[in-house]
Amino acid sequence: MTKRNITVGVTGLNNIDSPGPGIPVIRGLKESKHFNCRIIGLSYDAMEPGIYMHEVVDKTYQIPLPSAGQQSLLTRLEYIHQQEKLDVIIPNFDAELYNFIKLQDTLKSMGISTFLPTLEQFEERHKSALPAFGEKYGIKVPKSRMINSMAEIHSLAYEFGYPLVVKGKFYDASVAYSPDQAMAYFNKISGKWGLPIIIQQYTPGTEVNLTGLGDGKGKLTGAVPMRKTYITDKGKAWAGVTLEDRELMKIAEKMVAGNKWRGGFELEMIRTDRNEYYLIEINPRFPAWVHLATGSGQNHPEALVRMALGEDINPYKRYEVGKMFVRYSWDQIVDLKEFENISTFGEL
Amino acid sequence: MNLLKNLALSDTGFVFNPATGDSFSVNPIGLDILKLLKNGKSENEIRKSLLDAYQTDKETVEKDLYDFFKMLEQLKLTEQ
Amino acid sequence: MKMSNKKALYERPLIQRINTGLMNKFGTKTEYAPVTHIDTFSVKDLITQYGSPVFVLSERTIRNTYKEANRAFKTRYPKVQFAWSYKTNYINAICNIFHQEGSWAEVVSGFEYAKALKNGVPGNRVIFNGPDKTDEDLRSAINNNSPIHIDHLDELYRLTELAEEMKKRPNVAIRVNMDTGIYPMWDRFGFNYENGQAWDAINKIILGDKLELIGLHCHIGTFMLSPSAYATAAYKLSDLALGIKQKFNKQIQYIDMGGGFASKNTLKGSYLPGEDTSPTFDQFAEAICTALLNAGFTDKDLPLLILETGRALIDEAGYLLGSVIANKRLADGRRATILDFGVNIMFTSFWYNHKISPAQEFSSYTEDTVMYGPLCMNIDVIRDHATLPPLKKDDHVVVHTVGAYNMTQWMQFIAMRPAVVLLGMDGKSHLIRKRETLENIEMNEVMPDILNTFKLS
Structure with a gap:
């Protein structure tokens, strides 16, 4: 099969001790069977490690922080698009999603595809609205x-x-x-x-998580449940293992059927001793451990890009249970000139 | 005013202090001043050079240079 | 002069530490893009003509905003009436723009009530709100057939007494407070819905038969960012109205949803700019009108919908033009810019991060700056943190979205209040409030004879 060449903009290059999902998303794209991806990193800070990871990120541009507003972001993306001809953008931070959702039609008219939840889906899963969300879709919420x-x-x-x-x-x-x-x-x-x-x-029990992808029409394109087996002192996953958890899969299916979720998401749940599931949080994008899904047989980033480009795809049915991820840190050696370029010109 | 001897100035306006690892950015006129300082120019010479090169007046240059030098001290970019 | 034009443009030298985690400058130009004109008027000329600082209001923006709000509601609901909230901005010229557009008046004090009548608003088109109405106010409102919105039981009883005494039947509504799912819940004004106080008050009024209950009123909060809270409020008021119909076979004439719609300002502590996040009139209208239409009224029983929106109708039309007095460097190295206007005339800087633009061109270099007012007081901070080009003494700035509350809540403290100018759609600027003078301020002072003279050695 010949692979199609595409250019994908990705945010969340902060692959630090509490990492953003950018690099794991990119790794999925780089392993794609359908695409040769040129990756354009979109960074907020000159210290995001992904900027300097040239083997996975081809070029990086700084973009304005979400608090600068949509117009600033659009102006910057127009400039980047002129240079790079982006096919798809995958935003990976909660705080930037509002702006990207609002701009998705404008981006589309420029030729840039996204695969994002609707504003309604995005808003109704806010932590502050979670009790009403749980009631609406029949999911228990503390x-x-x-x-x-x-x-x-x-x-x-x-x-x-x-x-x-x-x-x-x-x-x-x-x-x-x-x-x-x-x-x-x-x-x-x-x-x-x-x-x-x-x-x-406070709900005591075991935390179980699920990384998923909704097709925007009510179907779950892919889902992999995981339990953290080791956490950092900040409570972030350090290692985890894929689970066979029918109940959690059912909850994800029920939610996606109900709200027709579009794009990547993560369910954070507590499984109590009585085997009750409480929804703690829904992240409206892939989690940082999404590469575990790729590694266990479901390449969610690739599937998202295919759907963003308008392809109909068959949902993933299987994944390998008992697959583990173990995170590690890696000291990159960076030339000061590179830091100078990204902080002076906003490009590297 | 003596600038730190090993301060690295780049034409992009990027300034690096190898002794502390701090980096800074300056605007073009700021870079001009740093270069003049690096070449050992006195405050008077710098003032004159700015008046020759830019559309400005004596008072403005005096006020702004005072402020800029204070900033250099505050940022620990000068020899004590 | 010819010689100097060959020289490069001057800009203050800047050096900044490259900090990680702060706003990076790439693509943020809109933050400090210069604003040299408002509508077609030059900022510089306005300041030359009217002095600095000066408030200016765009007539075009006011009328366009009003039309936008009116369209949003009228295309969704058959009977809609706006009432201009005087407290938001009661400069008479501004009030009259709204009255020309068809707005009634909504007032919350005897002072505002007198102002509305003086502007020529018919008495039965002035809605009288607020917890403080004197006997004199009430008598005048009764005589003018103004809708009186009752805030508390003491007022209800007093009105009943006055009705008997004056042998008149005052037109009244009650203000209702309620839980609409938002925090903080405003429960200090009016009668509570959930605990039955509102229903009790309605019963007292109708069974007492001295007052004519013509409407129901609520005002659920200020700077509301959630349209759905209005839907809840509209359902609850409708529930009361339908209850009145059922129990007394009486139809109330209107439901007054009050105001509180957010403007495009950015509240302190909010992460995204208000320009991008504040709901549109369409969103508020959709929430309110859908709730009323689905509440269970028959078509002919649908009450008039009154809106007392103030802030969202006027905030964007207002600008404050001012000048830089001085720059200084604070002890910790931060830049500080002192402006010729402070919290005394821009009260809203206590809760908004007002957008401030330079009024002249600059290069793309910026510096983080604290923006202070000219008052000799530590609290006089306009912006704790703004990213602006290197402004110098006498440069002008434009503060955006100041049309609401500033020209009513401003204080005369150590200086006179500035002029207010209307940028007319006729292409002319009109002075609508003169800059105050020492005589204005001292006019009401009285000097006892014993203090007339003094000698200092």
Whole structure:
């Protein structure tokens, strides 16, 4: 089979100790049987390791942070498109998705395809809206509520008891064992991600995750469940193993059938001792461990690109159970000139 | 004002301090000043050179040079 | 001069540490693109003519925004009426633009009430809201047949007494507060829906038979970013209206959804710019109108929908033009720019990160800057952090989206308040509020004779 040459823009090159999904997504694309992918990295910071990984990222451009707004992003993408003729962009950060979703039609008219959830799908899975989401799609969700001021922390003891989980709008979650701790996390997380803060009932059990891909029409194109077998001190997966978990697969199928999810996603769930599944979070994009799916027989990044380009594809049916990933870190040697180029010209 | 001797200036406006590992960016006029300093020019000579090269006036150059030198000190780019 | 033109353009020398994790400069040019003109008017000329600082409002933007809001609601619901929220901006010229467009007036004090009448708004087109209405205010509103929106039981009882005394039947509505799923819930104004206070108040009014209940009112919050909360509110008010119909066979004339729609400003602490995230009028209209149409009214019973939107109708039309007084370097190395306007006239800088543009061309180099006002007070901060080109003394800046609340909440503190200018659709700029003078401020001061003279050695 001859492989088609395409150019794909990918964000999330922050392959650090708590990595972004960019590099794992790119590795899937590089292993594609259908495409020869030229990879254009889109970075926010000159220190994102992917910028310097020339064996997987062909060229990188800096793009403005999401807080600069859609117009700034579009202007920059127009420039990059002029240089590179992008076929597809895969955004990999939660915080940038709003802008990309809003811009998807404009990008399409420029010839750049994406495969993103709709704004409605994106919004209704927000942490703050999760209880309503759970009710709508028949998935159990731990009790939670939004707070906008530290004064509200006093009332939490009656409502949730301690410990409880303090979560940010986009990222970050910490377990607080006392009101003092809750206040400290409130400050820390709201300082970084703004308000509101989400307070969630603490649900003990085993965390199980699923990386999935919805076709936008109600079908689950691919899904692989995983349990973290080793975590870093930040709670991020260090190693994990694919599971045979029918119940979790059913939940993913039910959700995708219900909301017609389009694009990559991750379900973070707690399986309690009584084998009940509680939804903790839905990430509206591939997780950083998505390469485990590729490694166990389901190349989700490739499938996403094919769907973005309008191909109809058959859902993946199988994956290898008991496949593991073990993360490692790698010190790249980088010439100062490269850092100078990316930080002075915004390109490398 | 003496600039650190081993400070690396690039024509792109990228400045690297090999002693601390810090890097900086300067605008074109800032780069001109750093180059003049590196060549051992005095403050008076720099002032004159800027007045010759740019559309500006004495007071502005004096104020701005004062501020720029203070920044160089603050960023620890000068010999103590 | 000819000689100097051959020289390169001057710009202040800048050096910045390359920090990781901060806003990178690539593609962020729109952040500090210069704004030299508003509509067709030159910023520089406006400042020359009216002084610095000066508030300017674009008549074109006001009328276009109003038409946009009106279209959004009228294409979805048969009976819609806007009432201009005086407290948002009560400069008479501005009020009259809205009245020309067809807006009633919505006021929250005797002062505003008098202003609306003086502008020529008929009494029965002035909605009287707010917790503080004096007997004098109430008498005047009763005489003018103005809709009085009752805030609390004390007011309800007082109105009943006045109705008897004046032998008139005042037109009233009650303000209802409720849980619409948003935080914080505004429960300090009006009667609560969930605990039955609102229904009790309705019963007292109808059974008391001294006041004519013509409407139901709510105002669920401010700077609302969630249209769905309005849908909830519309359902709850409809529920009360249908309850009145069922129990008393009485039809109320209107449902007043209040205001609170967010403008395109960016709230402090929010991550994405308001320009991209604030809901459109269409989204608010869709939520409210769908809820009302589906609530269970028959076609002929559909109440009039009143909207008291203020902020979203006027914020974008307003700009503050000002000048740089000085630049300085703070102890920690940060750049600070002192402007000739402060929180005294731009009260909203306490809760927004107002967009600030330079009013002249620059190169692409920028510096992180703290923007201070001219007051001799530490709280006088316009922006904690802005990325701007190297502004110098006397350069001009344009602050965006200041049309709401600033020209009513501004303070006369250590300086006079600036002029307000309307950029007319006739191509002319019109002074609509003069710059204050020392005489204006001292006009109401009284000097006792014993303090008339003093001697300093």
